[in-house]
Amino acid sequence: MTLKELDFTKDIMLNHPVNAQGPSISMFRMALEAWRRGIQVRFMTVYVKNHLKIRHKLSYGGKVYRFQLSLGDKVAKEARQIGKSKEQTKAHLSAAGVSVPEGKVLTIDNSDFEEAMNYADSISYPVIVKPAHASLAIGVRTNLHDRAALKEALEYVHEELGYKDIIIERHATGFDTRAYVIEDQLIAAFKRVAAHVEGDGEHTIEQLIGLKNHQRGLNPHLSGSKINIDDKLIGYIGVQGHDLETVLEKGEKINLTDSTFAKDASDTVDITDEVSKDYKMTAVNAVKSIPGMNMGGVDIIRDEEKDTNKVLEINCRPDLGGHMFPIYGESRDVSKNILDYYFPETASVDKGINDYFTFDFDKIFRFLKQGIVKEVVLPPIPKEKIENVHMELTGDVKYYKNIISNSAVGHRLGGHLKMLKNGKGRLVVAGTTKHLTEFMENLLKIAPKLDIKVIAQNEWDSLMMYKFEASESIGMGAVNRLKKESMTMKEEIIELKKELAELKSEESKL
Numbered sequence: 110m111t112l113k114e115l116d117f118t119k120d121i122m123l124n125h126p127v128n129a130q131g132p133s134i135s136m137f138r139m140a141l142e143a144w145r146r147g148i149q150v151r152f153m154t155v156y157v158k159n160h161l162k163i164r165h166k167l168s169y170g171g172k173v174y175r176f177q178l179s180l181g182d183k184v185a186k187e188a189r190q191i192g193k194s195k196e197q198t199k200a201h202l203s204a205a206g207v208s209v210p211e212g213k214v215l216t217i218d219n220s221d222f223e224e225a226m227n228y229a230d231s232i233s234y235p236v237i238v239k240p241a242h243a244s245l246a247i248g249v250r251t252n253l254h255d256r257a258a259l260k261e262a263l264e265y266v267h268e269e270l271g272y273k274d275i276i277i278e279r280h281a282t283g284f285d286t287r288a289y290v291i292e293d294q295l296i297a298a299f300k301r302v303a304a305h306v307e308g309d310g311e312h313t314i315e316q317l318i319g320l321k322n323h324q325r326g327l328n329p330h331l332s333g334s335k336i337n338i339d340d341k342l343i344g345y346i347g348v349q350g351h352d353l354e355t356v357l358e359k360g361e362k363i364n365l366t367d368s369t370f371a372k373d374a375s376d377t378v379d380i381t382d383e384v385s386k387d388y389k390m391t392a393v394n395a396v397k398s399i400p401g402m403n404m405g406g407v408d409i410i411r412d413e414e415k416d417t418n419k420v421l422e423i424n425c426r427p428d429l430g431g432h433m434f435p436i437y438g439e440s441r442d443v444s445k446n447i448l449d450y451y452f453p454e455t456a457s458v459d460k461g462i463n464d465y466f467t468f469d470f471d472k473i474f475r476f477l478k479q480g481i482v483k484e485v486v487l488p489p490i491p492k493e494k495i496e497n498v499h500m501e502l503t504g505d506v507k508y509y510k511n512i513i514s515n516s517a518v519g520h521r522l523g524g525h526l527k528m529l530k531n532g533k534g535r536l537v538v539a540g541t542t543k544h545l546t547e548f549m550e551n552l553l554k555i556a557p558k559l560d561i562k563v564i565a566q567n568e569w570d571s572l573m574m575y576k577f578e579a580s581e582s583i584g585m586g587a588v589n590r591l592k593k594e595s596m597t598m599k600e601e602i603i604e605l606k607k608e609l610a611e612l613k614s615e616e617s618k619l
Contacts, residue, residue: 117440118327120572124467125329128474134329134430135179136165137470138444140487143167145463146448146455150487154477163477169452179444180426181451185401192399192425195241195276205398207391208419210410212278214241222263225277229259232279238262241274244424246370248272252280281419283412285369286380288392289432289443291404291450295381295389297432297441300411301369302376304336308357314346315353318365325374330430336365336374377431379438384411391418399423404450463490466523466575490575493541497524497573498549499565502534502556509556510534516555520548523575539573 129137140150149168154161166175174182180189191197196214203209211232215225229236236259239249248270250262259277266272288298306317318336325331336342342365343353349363357363369375392407399405406427410419432441449456468487476482502509506528513526513536522540529535538548552561 122327122329122434124572126470126474128471130329131333131430132178132428133474134433135428135444136163136176138429138433138442139167139176139179139447140165140470141467142442142444142448143169143452144468144487144490145460145466146452146458147489147492148448148452148455149489151484152473152477152486153484154480161478161480163474167448167451169455172452174451178426179429179447181447183403183451184405184425185403188399188401188403188405189425192402192405192423193242195239195422196274198399198423201398201400202395202420202423205394207395207398208417210237210279210281210419210421212236212276214274214276216274217263217267218273220264220268222260222267225263225275226256226259228277229253229256232277234259235280237276237278237280238266239276239278240266240270240272241276243272246372249370252367281410281412281421283410283415283417283419285375286409286411287427287431288384288388288407288409289405289427289429289441289446290392290396290407291446292396293393295384295392296446297379297381297443298384298388298392299377299379299381299431299435299438301371301431302378303367303369304365304374304376305362306357306365308359308361308363310356310359312356313353314351314355314357314363317357328434328436330377330428330434331374331436334371334374342366371431376436377434379432379435379441381439381441387416388418391420395420395423399425404447462495462569465569465571465573466490467572468575488575491541495539496542496545496567497537497539497569498545498563499568500536500538501562501564502526502536503560503562504556504558506532506534506559509559512555513552516548516551518576520544520551522548523573525574537573 125134126137140152144150147169151166151168153164153166155164156162162177164175164177166173168174176182191201199209199212213228215228217225235252235254237249237251238253238259240247248266250265253259253262263275266275284300286298286300289296306314306321308317312320315338318338322335325335338353345366346352346355346363351357351363366373388409388411391409395407395409396402396405402423402425404425406424408421408424410421411417412419429443432443434440473485477485506526510526510528517524517526517538520540521544522538524536524538526537527535538545540548
């Protein structure tokens with residue numbers, strides 16, 4: 110048996126389900142890891158405030174836990190309620206001696222901002238403004254240096270967004286980071302870096318932004334947040350003496366914004382192995398300060414110069430994607446640590462080749478969202494020894510495609526039949542020895558006019574869907590692969606445009 114280490118970009122990122130992007134990453138990665146360990150995985154739909162949501166339930170050894178994305182039953186209801194209120198969270202943090210920025214919640218009625226303005230004066234500028242009961246950085250305005258900027262931010266949050274309870278807080282300086290904690294252990298940490306581009310001496314800033322957006326499109330965590338070229342960005346680079354047509358020197362970097370919010374296309378950088386002992390203690394103590402929290406994400410501003418760590422918020426249902434798919438640094442599969450906590454008896458399970466299997470999350474997601482089914486239970490991966498066979502098919506492969514597919518499904522095999530450009534077919538099937546043997550014997554009967562050549566056996570070199578697919582190309586991750594091809598084409602177009610500009614320049618000189 111040959112086991113090739115899976116390539117993170119090629120096998121993990123580009124084959125990630127289309128519907129497991131953004132927050133859904135947590136649900137998919139946890140379900141996938143659980144399924145590979147032999148834990149029963151059940152997806153179901155629920156209605157929350159008249160919106161259909163997908164939840165998953167994990168069962169093993171008589172234990173059953175229900176999850177909302179990364180949030181499981183072991184996090185107490187009290188902790189969840191506290192986590193929804195920034196004011197209550199801050200009170201618990203302060204009571205536990207955890208460092209937080211100075212600030213408080215103010216209730217604003219009828220656009221009367223006087224109390225808020227006076228409070229900001231008392232704690233001194235710069236300050237930030239944010240709704241007391243909102244998430245995903247909605248309504249957050251940072252680094253406000255005077256009354257005029259504060260008034261504008263209050264008008265936006267109160268009058269445009271409609272929030273009455275608003276937090277005025279002293280602006281904390283430093284790196285914006287997120288840590289994930291389970292009990293007494295910091296599992297992972299990353300920092301957010303403002304959107305930026307690095308010059309190569311050839312492409313304009315606008316072209317570099319285009320290339321970077323295509324790269325972000327390949328990342329399951331960042332695909333939904335692209336760098337937006339608008340007046341604000343143009344003004345920001347203008348202050349630095351650049352415009353969209355500027356060609357930066359090779360290695361020269363410029364920021365496109367001063368925001369490190371995810372919605373503003375910030376980059377994520379893994380810092381798990383770099384954080385200090387004090388940082389770890391701050392993160393752990395923050396989670397401990399909330400009764401029944403046990404685990405969660407902690408937003409911390411780390412100031413290297415002052416050597417301080419100030420906790421901004423705690424999230425009991427954090428998005429795990431930033432840890433799993435950082436732009437820079439090592440991937441941290443936090444889902445494994447969460448499952449170790451809920452099902453410690455599975456932590457040492459020998460998964461064998463199970464890490465090479467995945468399931469059709471996109472189809473499950475679609476069926477649940479469309480109301481075709483209310484519940485889906487993943488069939489377990491067989492405990493018997495699984496083998497695979499790679500074959501090359503020559504002849505009228507298209508004619509036999511459905512026949513072969515039906516036979517593979519009937520013999521309970523996973524794998525795929527891919528049509529190659531030369532008209533041949535690449536058939537890969539996996540299953541128990543018994544089912545494989547029966548399928549191979551039947552294949553000679555149902556496709557008598559095909560030349561069948563076995564080219565490899567028990568060679569595991571890429572992810573395989575645990576079902577059979579027969580298509581012009583392997584269905585799993587096809588959209589992401591098309592994105593990669595599109596990116597290559599865009600780069601070629603940029604080069605062609607550059608050559609055309611040079612030709613026009615030469616022509617004008619004639």
